Amino acid sequence: MDSTHxxxxxxxxxxxIDTSTGLDSRKMAFWTFIGSECLLFGSLIATYMAxxxxxxxxxxxxxxxxxGVHHEGVLNIPLTSISTFILxxxxxxxxxxxxxxxxxxxxxxxxxxLMTALGGSIFLGCQVFEFTNFYHETPVPLTLQSNLFxxxxxxxxxxxxxxxxxxxxxxxxxxxxxxxxxxGPERALNVEIAGLYWHFxxxxxxxxxxxxxxxx
Amino acid sequence: xxxxxxxxxxxxxxxxGLGFYLVIGVIxxxxxxxxxxxxxxxxxxxxxxxxxxxxxxxxxxxxxxSVVAYYMHLKFDNKLFTGIxxxxxxxxxxxxxxxxxLFHVLHGEATAIHPTLTxxxxxxxxxTSPSPGPR
Numbered sequence: 001m002d003s004t005h006x007x008x009x010x011x012x013x014x015x016x017i018d019t020s021t022g023l024d025s026r027k028m029a030f031w032t033f034i035g036s037e038c039l040l041f042g043s044l045i046a047t048y049m050a051x052x053x054x055x056x057x058x059x060x061x062x063x064x065x066x067x068g069v070h071h072e073g074v075l076n077i078p079l080t081s082i083s084t085f086i087l088x089x090x091x092x093x094x095x096x097x098x099x100x101x102x103x104x105x106x107x108x109x110x111x112x113x114l115m116t117a118l119g120g121s122i123f124l125g126c127q128v129f130e131f132t133n134f135y136h137e138t139p140v141p142l143t144l145q146s147n148l149f150x151x152x153x154x155x156x157x158x159x160x161x162x163x164x165x166x167x168x169x170x171x172x173x174x175x176x177x178x179x180x181x182x183x184g185p186e187r188a189l190n191v192e193i194a195g196l197y198w199h200f201x202x203x204x205x206x207x208x209x210x211x212x213x214x215x216x
Numbered sequence: 217x218x219x220x221x222x223x224x225x226x227x228x229x230x231x232x233g234l235g236f237y238l239v240i241g242v243i244x245x246x247x248x249x250x251x252x253x254x255x256x257x258x259x260x261x262x263x264x265x266x267x268x269x270x271x272x273x274x275x276x277x278x279x280x281x282s283v284v285a286y287y288m289h290l291k292f293d294n295k296l297f298t299g300i301x302x303x304x305x306x307x308x309x310x311x312x313x314x315x316x317x318l319f320h321v322l323h324g325e326a327t328a329i330h331p332t333l334t335x336x337x338x339x340x341x342x343x344t345s346p347s348p349g350p351r
Contacts, residue, residue, distance in 0.1 A: 023294055031297045035304035042308020046315040054319075081252050088248060092241035095287055099234050192289075199287045203280055210276045214255040215269045 030193050034200050037163075041204050044159055045211065048152040055147035059140050062216050074138050075213055076130055083126035084209050087164075090119025091202045094171075094195045102188040106178060113175035113191070116198065120168040127161050153212065160208060163201050170194050232286075240286050247275045 017024050062073035097112035131154070134142040142150045174194055177183045183190065251272050258268035285291040290298050 021294075021296060023296065027297070028300070031300045035300050038301070038304040038308045039311075042304075042311050045308075046312040049312055050315040050319040052320075077252070077255065081248075084248055085245060088241070088244050091244075091283065091287055092238065095237040095241075096234065099237075196288055199283055203283050203288075206276055206279045206283065210251055210272045214251055214272050216258070216265055 024189065026189065026193060027196075030196055034196065037200065037204075041159070041207075044156045045207065048156045048212065051148040051152050055149040057140075057147050059134075059138050059142045059146065059149070061149055061153070061212070072139075074134055074142055076133065077213055079126055079130060080209065080213050083123045084205065086119050086126075087123045087202055087205055090116045090123070091199055093119055094198045098188065098191050098195050101178065101183060101191045102185055104185045106181060106184070109183065109191070110175050110178040113171050113178060117168050117171040117175065120164050120171065120198075120201075124161060124164055124168065127157065127164075156208065156212065160201070160204055163204070167194075167198050167201050170197065232292075237286065240282055244279055244282060247279050251275045 019025050019028075021028065058071045059074045060071050061075045064071050064073070093112050093116040097109055097116055100112060101109035140146070142153075144151055144154050171194060174183060174191060177190075254268050254271040254275070257263055258265055284301070288301075290301065
């Protein structure tokens with residue numbers, strides 16, 4: 001493991017870039033975009049939390065007994081736990097991909113970009129399976145219109161899933177570029193920005209997973 | 217040297233090595249495992265739902281800060297990026313906290329003072345009050 005102590009001095013004198021801030025404009029723009037995404041997901045999570053436990057009819061997310069009638073929860077915690085592990089691992093793959101792209105190791109860079117996209121695809125597959133199960137395998141199908149839980153759950157996790165889908169397409173595009181030799185160390189910032197997006201998607205899931213699945 | 221090359225040279229010097237990122241990855245996995253154990257403990261009545269929620273929230277906050285600080289490089293990058301991210305993130309947290317306060321904490325007090333404010337049963341009929349629902 002490299003020491004980070006020497007970095008502090010270096011960070012105090014960052015490489016100068018010819019912009020008014022001395023920082024790369026693309027990175028600045030992307031961080032601004034991520035900031036706006038924080039507000040988007042903040043509002044979606046807030047809506048879910050406001051209506052959490054307010055559904056008047058089943059299906060409910062967790063096992064619950066109301067007026068002596070037991071209702072089985074629909075959320076599949078083991079499956080979602082596995083997909084969460086996979087999404088976290090894809091973030092590690094993204095870091096490795098950036099490491100190799102910055103060092104000009106084209107083959108390894110391409111491989112780890114594809115591994116990251118694969119992780120995202122498996123996560124999406126699990127989500128599609130889960131959504132399909134909610135509709136076909138539960139005693140009362142869970143849809144957007146079923147109850148407050150259905151509406152807020154599908155909007156929140158669906159928006160996240162859409163972001164993962166965009167990320168997978170983004171990563172596959174970068175992998176193809178890398179394979180064709182169009183993503184050398186001089187263009188590593190493209191991968192770093194893709195990494196910011198991917199890690200942000202991961203961070204959002206880090207918030208959604210406990211709030212929706214683990215906390216009753 | 218192009219601006220991109222300068223950025224890369226800066227990045228290669230400014231960020232820790234691969235081993236460090238792998239250690240963070242292992243920590244993230246361990247914390248996720250502990251979160252799931254927290255959930256399992258609650259379902260088996262080993263501790264209260266409040267305690268489980270606290271454990272899970274602390275672990276997820278640690279994961280959030282680990283990814284943002286190290287994987288998204290905020291710890292090593294210019295502080296302006298931190299400001300651009302933290303300000304809207306805090307606003308988002310305030311909105312979430314405000315909604316939880318309004319709908320789950322202050323809701324009971326409001327209905328106690330003004331019973332007609334959220335009287336579902338008065339509007340939608342008997343048995344539609346949200347109070348018997350799962351919390």
